[in-house]
Amino acid sequence: MAVYTEVPPEELEAFLTCYGLGPALTFKGIAEGVENSNFLLETPQGRYILTLYEKRVARDDLPFFLGLMEHLASRGIACPTPLHAEDGAILHELAGRPAAMVTFLEGLWPRRIHPFHCQELGTHLARLHLAGGDFPLSRPNNLSVTGWRPLYEACRSRADEVVPGLALELGNELAFLEAHWPQDLPAGVIHADLFPDNVFFREEKLTGLIDFYFACNDFYAYDLAICLNAWCFEPDGAFNATKARLLLAAYRNVRPFSGAELDALPLLARGASLRFHLTRLYDWLNHPEGAFVQPKDPREYLDKLRFHQQVRGPGAYGLD
Numbered sequence: 578m579a580v581y582t583e584v585p586p587e588e589l590e591a592f593l594t595c596y597g598l599g600p601a602l603t604f605k606g607i608a609e610g611v612e613n614s615n616f617l618l619e620t621p622q623g624r625y626i627l628t629l630y631e632k633r634v635a636r637d638d639l640p641f642f643l644g645l646m647e648h649l650a651s652r653g654i655a656c657p658t659p660l661h662a663e664d665g666a667i668l669h670e671l672a673g674r675p676a677a678m679v680t681f682l683e684g685l686w687p688r689r690i691h692p693f694h695c696q697e698l699g700t701h702l703a704r705l706h707l708a709g710g711d712f713p714l715s716r717p718n719n720l721s722v723t724g725w726r727p728l729y730e731a732c733r734s735r736a737d738e739v740v741p742g743l744a745l746e747l748g749n750e751l752a753f754l755e756a757h758w759p760q761d762l763p764a765g766v767i768h769a770d771l772f773p774d775n776v777f778f779r780e781e782k783l784t785g786l787i788d789f790y791f792a793c794n795d796f797y798a799y800d801l802a803i804c805l806n807a808w809c810f811e812p813d814g815a816f817n818a819t820k821a822r823l824l825l826a827a828y829r830n831v832r833p834f835s836g837a838e839l840d841a842l843p844l845l846a847r848g849a850s851l852r853f854h855l856t857r858l859y860d861w862l863n864h865p866e867g868a869f870v871q872p873k874d875p876r877e878y879l880d881k882l883r884f885h886q887q888v889r890g891p892g893a894y895g896l897d
């Protein structure tokens with residue numbers, strides 16, 4: 578359940594008045610999500626999502642995230658559009674937290690991934706990358722290679738409680754990635770967390786991309802590597818090369834990638850595996866007793882990492 582902060586009704590009413598909206602016909606906390614408190618709001622003017630930003634989202638990053646959504650939406654990307662209040666600002670305060678309202682997107686995220694989902698995703702990811710090309714703000718990826726060692730060090734002493742020998746295995750992988758991480762692939766704004774629960778579909782068409790709160794500037798192909806991991810493994814852990822081929826082929830129909838990007842994919846996929854393994858491992862080892870958000874299993878991403886360590890070239894992802 579991701580409602581960390583409750584909103585008193587009188588504060589909500591005053592907040593909505595600032596947007597020229599109101600009154601709330603319904604106002605419900607949304608159980609899904611991890612980072613922030615989200616509410617579905619119905620008003621006579623339509624449906625909106627109200628988000629209160631919790632501790633893990635830095636306030637200074639909010640202009641980047643909200644500005645990016647506005648920029649992408651204005652270029653036809655199916656993402657939430659932030660609402661401006663009557664004072665012109667997007668970001669306000671509610672119940673003691675930074676707060677914003679965005680448009681509601683139709684569709685549902687897929688609980689079971691079919692090949693057509695991967696194909697649609699590839700097309701829309703490439704469009705997102707192109708549309709972000711002239712976004713004027715930038716934000717470094719603090720969860721790229723330089724961010725992994727502090728996370729590793731924070732987990733190291735207890736990692737073997739999760740998998741015997743894990744601290745050594747991760748230490749070796751980290752050293753390898755630090756030594757070989759690419760320097761100069763094509764880069765720009767990436768989503769950086771485009772998991773199935775952040776992508777909505779209706780019938781077989783993609784209708785929405787949400788949750789831009791890890792978006793940053795990094796290699797475009799790293800975003801693809803994140804998606805390969807999140808969309809192209811079956812629940813039993815097997816890699817599905819057909820899904821990967823559809824994802825990558827649809828992407829390159831819109832934004833062709835260079836030979837260097839293609840060659841780097843196995844390494845980027847290892848890095849993307851380590852990134853999500855480490856954040857999950859940290860949360861697994863540090864979540865408070867009785868917390869209402871269940872931490873995700875870090876072992877899933879260890880298995881993905883081990884798969885990519887065996888890959889010898891992009892052919893394993895269904896490409897030539």
Ligand SMILES: Nc1ncnc2c1ncn2[C@@H]1O[C@H](COP(=O)(O)OP(=O)(O)O)[C@@H](O)[C@H]1O
Pocket residue numbers: 579607609610611612613614615626657679680681682683774775787788789790
């Ligand atoms: N713009 C939107 N339109 C429709 N539903 C949304 C929208 N934004 C968020 N949601 C709903 O809220 C849930 C949590 O949102 P998300 O951004 O993933 O939260 P968190 O950042 O806390 O992980 C989503 O799974 C979805 O059900």
Ligand SMILES: N[C@@H](CCOP(=O)(O)O)C(=O)O
Pocket residue numbers: 610611612770772774775788853856857873
């Ligand atoms: N996608 C990450 C966790 C981030 O959660 P989200 O609800 O903000 O997408 C993972 O699976 O580890």
